[in-house]
Amino acid sequence: MHILTPHTLHYPIKVTRLLRKLGDAIPENGPLFNYEYTSKVTEGTWTEKDGKIDVEVERTWPATFESEFEGTLTSLDVVVGQVITKGLTVVADVEEACRHEVQFGGLCAECGKDMKEATKYNTTTKLTDRATFNTIHDRQGMRTVLISKSETERADEEAKRRLLESRKLTLVVDLDQTVIQ
Numbered sequence: 001m002h003i004l005t006p007h008t009l010h011y012p013i014k015v016t017r018l019l020r021k022l023g024d025a026i027p028e029n030g031p032l033f034n035y036e037y038t039s040k041v042t043e044g045t046w047t048e049k050d051g052k053i054d055v056e057v058e059r060t061w062p063a064t065f066e067s068e069f070e071g072t073l074t075s076l077d078v079v080v081g082q083v084i085t086k087g088l089t090v091v092a093d094v095e096e097a098c099r100h101e102v103q104f105g106g107l108c109a110e111c112g113k114d115m116k117e118a119t120k121y122n123t124t125t126k127l128t129d130r131a132t133f134n135t136i137h138d139r140q141g142m143r144t145v146l147i148s149k150s151e152t153e154r155a156d157e158e159a160k161r162r163l164l165e166s167r168k169l170t171l172v173v174d175l176d177q178t179v180i181q
Contacts, residue, residue, distance in 0.1 A: 001069050001094050003032070007087035010037040015082045016062070020073050028070040032092055033078060036062050068125075071096040100127060101148035109145075 005013075017034040020026065038060050044052045071094040078084070078091050102109040106116045106128075115127040128146075147155075163169060 001096055002090045003067055003092040005087050005089045010039050012083050012085045013037045015078045024073045026067045026073050029066045031064045031066050033065050036060050069094045101151040103146040
C-alpha cells in the first residue's frame with residue numbers, strides 16, 4: 001500500500017532524517033522520517049513607547065512523518081535533503097499483514113479491525129473505502145458484506161475457472177432487475 005503525504009501538511013517540507021530502513025516492521029502511526037517546514041508566525045514585542053507590537057516572523061519547525069498503515073516497509077521513496085512541495089506524494093510502500101478486502105458489519109472479516117473508526121490526522125484513505133462492492137445485504141443493512149475490487153475480480157475468475165473445468169455453464173436471466181448471487 002502506498003503511503004502518501006496528506007494535504008494537511010505545511011508545504012514545502014524538507015526531509016532531515018530517515019528513521020526506518022527496508023524490511024522494518026512498521027506499526028500504525030510509526031515514525032518513518034523527520035522533516036522540517038517553515039511558516040510565518042506573529043510574535044509580539046513590548047516597547048515602552050508603543051506598547052505591544054506584532055511582528056510577523058518566519059520560523060522553521062521540526063516534525064515527524066508517520067505511517068498510516070502497519071506492516072513491512074518495502075520501499076522508502078525519500079532521501080535526506082529532499083523537498084516535497086505538494087500533497088499526495090508517494091513517500092513509501094508498506095506490505096500490510098491484512099488488506100481489509102472483505103468487510104462484514106463494519107469490521108474486517110479477516111483481522112477483526114473496526115473499519116468505521118475515526119479518521120486520523122495522517123489518513124489519506126478511509127478504511128471503509130477499501131471494500132466498496134456489496135455482495136450480500138438485507139433490508140436493514142445489518143448483514144452487509146463488502147469486498148474490494150481485486151477480491152471481486154479474484155472470486156469471479158475462480159468461479160469462471162471452476163465452471164469451465166467442470167464443463168458446466170449457467171445462464172442467469174434477471175427479468176425484474178434484482179441481483180442474483
